[in-house]
Amino acid sequence: MKLDEAKIKYIHTWGSLATSWGINKTMAQVHALLLVSTKPLSAEDIMETLKISRGNVNMNVRALIDWGIVRKEFVVGERKEFFVADKDIWELFKQITKERKKREIEPVLKVLEELQEIDESSEEAEQFKKVLSDLSSVTTTVNGILDKAIRADEHWLLSNFTKMIKK
């Protein structure tokens, strides 16, 4: 396979995969494009490569900046803005995990807690409370594990974690 062909294929594949994780396709493609680019790209560059409008580029680039996985970069002698994605994949993984935790797991926990306040003690009410409390318990545990992963360093994850888990 030729390099440019592979890059395009990667960008498009990443976009499709994103959909199943509830992530906008174009947002994933913009990130993929920046990730495999050797130099900072302007809004025009992104528009041309992905064949999307200026407004769309603007919205998605800002969403990526908001997620903390893309940043603006100034290029000497250029007035317009350029964008880059950090090439450190472990950092990327940590950042995405951190954001999804905050945006999606923590709100779940909050709702589950609220719901447990039921002033009823029938058999049925108890069963419902048990389901909620089990949901909280598993979610809290997963949340805790992700916290540790975020604080860990790459080497630790890749070697020790795997070994420890094996048991």
Next chain:
Amino acid sequence: MKLDEAKIKYIHTWGSLATSWGINKTMAQVHALLLVSTKPLSAEDIMETLKISRGNVNMNVRALIDWGIVRKEFVVGERKEFFVADKDIWELFKQITKERKKREIEPVLKVLEELQEIDESSEEAEQFKKVLSDLSSVTTTVNGILDKAIRADEHWLLSNFTKMIKK
């Protein structure tokens, strides 16, 4: 809060949350309904409670069965089918993890591998291959951790895992 009110709130909240994980809202609501129901429910029951059409119930119930988190159950003296969701939340977590791994993580790994076959060795090509190999590496590691989690038992996760991770 009153029990029925809390159940309805739980069902609706779960539906909204599902959207951000790329899961159909109604599918999540049907599952939530079955999870907090004390008895098996028929298609009619689900239609009435969630105010959705017969076709919609059928599609989503079958999707849930396909995910392995809902099953048919026969009720004596009744001709039609009834459905139940397993109340074991740890099992539910494991089953969902298993399915998402198979449906979403493993295809990513496959694509990443394919893409690495580039017959070019420029500086740029090497950098691209590095990104792909790092993506593979992190994804493989996560996949492995999830494998262990699936094989583990609840008690192990809730106590030991958390302690081990703390280090």
Next chain:
DNA sequence: TTTTATTTTCAATAATTTTTGAAAGTTTAA
């Protein structure tokens, strides 16, 4: 200043995904 370059916004439009509901298919009972 004023002009020019660039970014942002957002209503309108397009694309995608979900839902409906009626017809076709299947199963059980009479």
Next chain:
DNA sequence: TTAAACTTTCAAAAATTATTGAAAATAAAA
């Protein structure tokens, strides 16, 4: 068999989500 009870399918409609593009806003240069 035939009829009734129930389930499945799927094209059309509705709902949701994403995208466009031109106008407004902002920032830098003349």
